[in-house]
Amino acid sequence: MKNYNFAFLDESSKRAVRRALLKAVAIPGYQVPFGSRELPIGRGWGTGGIQITLSIIGKKDILKVIDQGSDDSVNAISIRSFVRAATGVRTTTDSQEATLIQTRHRIPEIPLRGDQILVLQVPLPEPLRMVEPLESVTKRMHAEMDYAPIWLALYENIVRSGDIELGADYPVMVENRYIMMPSPIPRFDNPKLHKSPALHLFGAGREKKIYALPPYTDVRSLCFEDYPFRVEDMSGRVCRLCGAKDVFMDEFFDPASGKRLYQCSDSGYCEKRKENQPRG
Amino acid sequence: MKSAYSFDMVHGTQEVFRVFLEALAHPGEPFGLNRYSAGFPRYGQWLAPAVTLLDNETGFFWDGAPEIGREIRFLSGSLPVSLEQADFVFLSCQADPARILSVVRRGTFTDPHDSALLLIAVQGGLEHTAQLNGPGVPPEGRRIRLCSTEVSWFKAREDQGFEYPCGVELVFLREDFSIIALTRKVSITWLM
Known part of the structure; x- marks a missing residue:
């Protein structure tokens, strides 16, 4: 891609995204509006995350791209190839080697370090959208910390079904000020956001919003005293490939045996475990 | 034609931005700018951040030469x-903090991002000690050394009593061309 600028975006676009990122880091959990740019992929396919990645990436970075935990899905491979072609940076599947990780729907199993940046692709950044369709109103609600409707929605959920039925994209409270969507990561990954030493950047290209969690930010999943937050139960599940336990698993059905099989959702973690196992 | 600057407007700005990003993500921790300011024959400590963050969509205030x-x-x-x-x-050492902070843009409750970032040159020995707490700071807090201008x-x-989420970002440019940042949610405890 010799006819394009380094990292594809023109410098003016990068500056606009960078300015939004600085404000996002300064106001954890607050959605900073930005002028989302056109990219050679459709909006809703990770353009927010890609614009953040392209705006912050440098020649010294090592990039990992994951989609639903996998390094090998079409989305992950395409984004990785695009960024590599546009920047020439080295890429990896090892989350510990990466300095910059772009992800969709998962946070790596190996805890992140303070020198790493995680960029999350966000389809729907507005946690109040489930209770209020108008952007002008949700902005005012965030300003006034008027979160009663979302608490009420969770309460009604419990009344109807006996439990909070939200799965992925379970809302969190950031620094006791802003309710934020953590992107559609499973509930299993929500606790990884709390006081994480890594910088987390969230990009919603279609919705034109950027937000962030600086290191060590207080992030708590919404819950009630008598209905505590619970992650997905992975107990008793063992990865069929590497034997891992207590990590988030993908479930498969084996028609031959009629059994359920499990394997690590984080393919890089699984590969690394397999490599480190004694052969024989 | 020979350029007056050796500063790389693509890769240099990316690296300077990462310095600012890290500084804001880790309030109170110093990050070096000196190798980038050397890309300009003069005033690199101001010009490197300026070309990184500013363009025709932004307005700036400068109180110096x-x-x-x-x-x-x-x-x-x-x-x-x-x-x-x-x-x-962009402020030189002579600025009056109280006057400046009373008039700069601090955002609104609906648009707290619509606020100013201040880059302030400071001089003097690091004679004061404080502890920071809040986002970007480890749970045990971060002890930092400050000069008198930073303390003021x-x-x-x-x-000024900015009511969060309103506020401003303060970035101090020290004599060794390192920067430390103070984001609006971070609280200070004086240890001197």
């Missing part, structure tokens, strides 16, 4: 504006 203000405008395309309107405020800015910020 007019020559530097002209250079910032020429290189970034940003327009000089009043203190009350500025997105980026920190205290003026406390006196």
Whole structure:
């Protein structure tokens, strides 16, 4: 891609995204509006995350791209190839080697370090959208910390079904000020956001919003005293490939045996475990 | 034609931005700018951040030598504006913190991002100690050493009583061309 600028975006676009990122880091959990740019992929396919990645990436970075935990899905491979072609940076599947990780729907199993940046692709950044369709109103609600409707929605959920039925994209409270969507990561990954030493950047290209969690930010999943937050139960599940336990698993059905099989959702973690196992 | 600057406007700005990003993500921790400011024959400590963050969509305020203000405008395309309107405020050591903080843009509850970032040159020995707490700071807090000018800015910020999420970002440019940042949610405990 010799006819394009380094990292594809023109410098003016990068500056606009960078300015939004600085404000996002300064106001954890607050959605900073930005002028989302056109990219050679459709909006809703990770353009927010890609614009953040392209705006912050440098020649010294090592990039990992994951989609639903996998390094090998079409989305992950395409984004990785695009960024590599546009920047020439080295890429990896090892989350510990990466300095910059772009992800969709998962946070790596190996805890992140303070020198790493995680960029999350966000389809729907507005946690109040489930209770209020108008952007002008949700902005005012965030300003006034008027979160009663979302608490009420969770309460009604419990009344109807006996439990909070939200799965992925379970809302969190950031620094006791802003309710934020953590992107559609499973509930299993929500606790990884709390006081994480890594910088987390969230990009919603279609919705034109950027937000962030600086290191060590207080992030708590919404819950009630008598209905505590619970992650997905992975107990008793063992990865069929590497034997891992207590990590988030993908479930498969084996028609031959009629059994359920499990394997690590984080393919890089699984590969690394397999490599480190004694052969024989 | 030979350029007057060796600063790389693509990769240099990316690296300077990462310095600012890290500084804001880790309030109170110093990050070096000196190798990037060397890319300009003069005033690199101001010009490197200016070309990284400013363009014709932003307005800046500069209180020092007019020559530097002209250079910032020429290189970034940003327009000089009043203190009350500025997105980026570049200040020399002589600035009065209380006066500045009473007029700069601090955002609103609906648009807290619509606020200023101040880059303030400071001088003097690091004679004071404080502890920071809040986002970007480990749970046990971060102990930092400060010069008298930084202390006066920190205290003026406390006196101003910005109600979060409104506020400003303070970035101090030290004599060794390192920067430390103070984001609006971070709290200070004085240990001196």
